[in-house]
Amino acid sequence: MYHFIINPNASGGRGRRVWRRVEKELRRLKVEYEAFLTEKTGDAAACAFRLTDGCKKPLTIVVIGGDGTVGETVGGLAFCGPVTMGYIPAGSGNDLARSLKLPKNPRKCLKRILHPASYKLLDYGVVSYGGQSAHHRFVVSSGIGMDAAVCGNIAEVRARQTGRGIFLGKWNYLVLGIRQLILAKPVKGCLILDSTKKVEFNHIYFISAHIHPYEGGGFLFAPGADPSDGQLDVRVVHQDRKLRLVPILLGALLGSRRNHPGSRLYTCREAEIRLDRPMAVHYDGESCARQQELQLRCISSKIRMIV
Numbered sequence: 113m114y115h116f117i118i119n120p121n122a123s124g125g126r127g128r129r130v131w132r133r134v135e136k137e138l139r140r141l142k143v144e145y146e147a148f149l150t151e152k153t154g155d156a157a158a159c160a161f162r163l164t165d166g167c168k169k170p171l172t173i174v175v176i177g178g179d180g181t182v183g184e185t186v187g188g189l190a191f192c193g194p195v196t197m198g199y200i201p202a203g204s205g206n207d208l209a210r211s212l213k214l215p216k217n218p219r220k221c222l223k224r225i226l227h228p229a230s231y232k233l234l235d236y237g238v239v240s241y242g243g244q245s246a247h248h249r250f251v252v253s254s255g256i257g258m259d260a261a262v263c264g265n266i267a268e269v270r271a272r273q274t275g276r277g278i279f280l281g282k283w284n285y286l287v288l289g290i291r292q293l294i295l296a297k298p299v300k301g302c303l304i305l306d307s308t309k310k311v312e313f314n315h316i317y318f319i320s321a322h323i324h325p326y327e328g329g330g331f332l333f334a335p336g337a338d339p340s341d342g343q344l345d346v347r348v349v350h351q352d353r354k355l356r357l358v359p360i361l362l363g364a365l366l367g368s369r370r371n372h373p374g375s376r377l378y379t380c381r382e383a384e385i386r387l388d389r390p391m392a393v394h395y396d397g398e399s400c401a402r403q404q405e406l407q408l409r410c411i412s413s414k415i416r417m418i419v
Contacts, residue, residue, distance in 0.1 A: 114138075114145040114198075114225070115163055117156050117185055119177030123204045127177050130202040130218045134176065137222055153398075156181050157188030164190040172196045174225055176218075178203015179252050183396030186236055186415060187249040198225035198418045205329035205397065207252050211339065212419050225418050233413040234339045237323050239395050240407040250395040251415070253327040253334075256385060256406055257318030258296045258349075260392035262288050262328065264399040289328075293357060301387035303348060305380040313350040317357060319385055320347045321408045327397075331364040334377065342412035346378045382409040 120128035131147070138145050148159045156175070163171060173195060175182045182199055189195060200221040201209035208214075212232070215221050239254040240247040248254075265288040298315040305311070320327060322334035322345040334345035351357050351374040360372045371377075390402035 114143065114172050114174055116145055116147045116174045116176060117159050117181070118147060118149045118175075119156065119181040119202070120149050122177040122181060122202045127181075127202040130200060131176050133218050134200060134222055137219055141226070143226065150177075150181070153184070156184040160185045160188030161190055164188075164192055164195055166190070166192055168193040170194045170196065172198065172225075174198040174200065176200045176202050178397075179205055179208050180397050182208055183249065183251045183398070186251050191414065194416070196231070196416045196418060200225070205327075207324060207326040207329065210326050210330060211252075211324035211337075212417070214419070228418045230419055232340060232417050232419045234415040234417050235323050235342060235410050235412050236415055237321060237344060237395075238409050238411060239321075239393070239400075241393065241400070241403045241405060246400070248395045248398075248400065249411075250323070252324045252396050253320050253322045254393070254395040254406075254408060255318055255320030255327070256387070256393045256403065257299075257316060257391045258289075258292050259318045259320055259328060260394035260399065261292045261296070263394040263397045264392050265292065289361065293354065293361070296354070298350070299387045299389050299391060301385065303346065303378070304384040304386070305346070305378055306382055307384075311348075311376075311378075313348060315352050316348065316350045316387065318349050318391075321345070321383060322347065323410070330367075331361075332367045332369070333364050335369045336377075336379075340413060342410055343379050343381060344383060344408060344410045346380060346383050346408075348376045348378070350374055350376070382407070384408075 118131045150156050175185050200218050237250045302312045322337045323339050325334045325337045333347045337345040360375045385406040390404045393400045393403045
């Protein structure tokens with residue numbers, strides 16, 4: 113039995129179209145399955161919890177949607193028994209699929225899931241704030257500052273465009289990124305790594321913590337990120353002149369691995385961020401308002417993914 117969690121509104125309705133193709137193939141192959149179509153934020157997590165809470169037998173859960181849908185599903189897992197996950201990307205960014213080199217064709221993805229040749233144990237991250245009273249799991253990245261503000265804008269546009277056609281990924285992030293670049297104001301703050309190393313910065317525009325190399329529909333902010341090494345790759349972008357951010361962002365957009373001045377990368381298991389004023393925060397592209405302090409940590413090798 114395969115349990116499908118589908119976000120039909122992913123990428124302006126692409127999730128629904130992909131599911132129709134997948135369901136047709138499942139019926140043709142006479143595969144036993146059940147499907148859960150989400151209607152609102154939180155449905156994927158609630159469904160994942162219902163499936164796994166107290167369940168000791170092996171389960172296979174397949175997500176159809178974007179990175180946010182996968183992250184929300186992982187956020188709801190109870191981890192009571194062995195769970196295997198499959199993923200058929202249907203989002204606008206698809207950074208997880210890009211990292212795992214999954215096929216773009218839904219039928220090819222389904223074939224891998226029905227006849228798996230290999231699995232990978234993946235890490236996930238946890239972001240906490242509000243004195244750790246609030247926390248969220250993330251599978252790709254979480255961050256604070258300009259990139260999170262772009263994610264907030266993307267969410268607003270998605271809400272307006274639901275059902276109006278495909279929502280393009282990287283170029284929408286770029287356009288809204290330019291807007292946020294114009295509006296952005298840097299902050300002072302510090303980064304504490306593994307409770308031992310403290311690094312201070314005067315002109316922070318954003319800090320992002322990565323399980324996978326990409327975010328924002330293909331921006332390469334953490335080229336060396338390994339989703340199975342038990343580590344976070346933390347990117348700090350800080351500049352005293354705003355125009356100096358342009359080569360950093362363009363380099364990430366074009367997949368450059370060059371190190372630019374004003375862009376630092378650290379590796380750790382846990383990180384704490386403290387800023388002198390609140391900034392926007394995201395986890396897997398989902399907004400969690402504005403915060404001044406964040407705690408981030410990596411949970412090692414908990415997600416068994418069909419690749």
